[in-house]
Amino acid sequence: MCGIFAVIGSREVSPLLVDGLRKMEYRGYDSAGLATIQNSNKDHSRNLIIRKSKGKLINLSNLLKKDPIQGHVGIGHTRWATHGKPNEINAHPHIDFTGEIAVVQNGIIENYRDLSHSLLLKGIEFTSQTDTEVIPHLIALEIEKSLNNDCSPNGETLLISVQKVLSLLEGTYALAVIWSKAPDALVVARRQAPLVLGFGEGEFFCASDTPALSGFTRTFLPLENNEVALLTPLGIELYDQSGQRQHRAPSLLKGTEFFGDKKNFRHFMLKEIYEQPETAQLWIERYLPIDLQSDTSIAFPVSKSILNKIDQIQILACGTSRHAAMVGAYLLEQFAGVPTKVYFASEFRYSPPPLSSNTLTIGVSQSGETADTLAALRMEKERRNATNDINFCFHQLGITNRIDSSIGRELDNIIDIGSGIEIGVAATKTFLGQMLSFYGLTLLFASHTKKRNKKEILDLSNDLRLVPRQLTDLIKKHDSLSKELAHLFVDTKDVIFLGRGINYPIALEGALKLKEISYIHAQGYPAGELKHGPIALLDQHVPVVSIAVPGVVYEKVLSNSQEAKARDARLIGIAPYGKESEIFDELFSIPKVSEWVSPLLTVIPLQLFSYHIAAHKGLDVDQPRNLAKSVTVE
């Protein structure tokens, strides 16, 4: 989703801006642009210079090579279209009617229609279809008023004008503003959308996400909601909504991950699929070490006092994170005996269930910045706090790959899935990490509720410890098989994925992965539902992928698969090799494991299958069209 990168200092900023934006490419975008304040050699005046281009950042880089720009302060942006088509005109930065102020924005200004109407009445004309363009015009009007009141054109004037305009905006935003009359100032602000400040040596940065800061500085400070900051070459001044100066110490970024290294893999997605055994191994070493004390089932930072108070769980998540939550809900209910419901975070916000007592609310998000998940969590906190009834108080837990994210900061209890940065837009290793975290919670609750005896808990723990090795074998085996099969499916238009029980969410995930990166329509169903409608779609042109794992519903899934085969559908099985697997036209064999841990393995061939079809079609696997890694708008 949109990325902001802004710099002020003593170096030429245009290459720094492109570099910062490049490190956020993984977020997904459709156009890019930047603005700097350039000194004119002729009359020493300062001018705002803008460069924008549609499509990938390389187009902007090429434009800058042909038509370079200078300046020691600048703002950069990668746009993911919300209002107005992805084209050069709608790309950010947007400028005001005087041509002196430039703004980049990430979020949605919900009252932009009213604001633009009042600006049109003042004779101000708009050049773009974006909601953002109202902001520079409004700032220009505020600056005009200040200058009429004898204020000087400096950073403080810009800061005060931006503060006034922010009070007019409804919605969520992160923004950065420069003004050619105040070349030593960069003003940034946020409400709900993420923004972090970076402290370099004689230069200061602002970015939508910490990876953009890598290579520039490790010292960062997340901007809090409704804060505004004035960045100058001398330092950063921070203000809260009421204009009070704030003083907070910055933190140090951990790790020195290099974000651009595909390590000989053709795509980040394939590299990340291959990293899953390591994700699992690290997770096990951290949370399920062999030498756990005998009364502890898992080394999670969740206090026993919370467990004592919980009768049920509700989970809020979107997309792939929601599928991991569904696997989790199955485990928590069926293995640990805790009633658990999963909600689409976007639906929960506007139709929450009646308040239930003693409820743990879990938010799951790899990025920790998904606007719907964050808003649903905040809303739930507010409505529970409003009751003043101790039984309804907000017990909260976040599961994320980014502890430095908004979810990481806002929730009291966090499980860090620790999968390492994921660059491919399609989530793979973070899905595995999220599922593993639900296995951990299941062990925790099962030993707490005594629903399972020690042996059952030990068996599940031991099965989990075998997973990294099994993943390594599976990836090796199915990478080449799925590559071979991919060419058979490139012209396919629809695919049905079937699963039941604990593997139903994996059918949903398989379908989502295929849709996202190969643009093939795919739908996941609980296998028993096939005969209630979807079977009408089946013929020799609609392949069916069926996940059949020995356990409670094995025979049932096999019968449902037979029903599909009888309608001429080509049948692809994700199942252990054996007599039963003979019904499948193609088989991605998986080892005979306990049904409980099977989702950790059955998802692997589905990830590889989708990947190879998309790669075979020559598609942009890591940045599929229209998608964003971090969905920071509603």
Ligand code: F6R
């Ligand atoms: C799928 C995918 C999306 C995300 C969803 C939630 O591959 O990446 O469906 O899972 O946008 O994102 P997070 O987990 O960051 O909240």
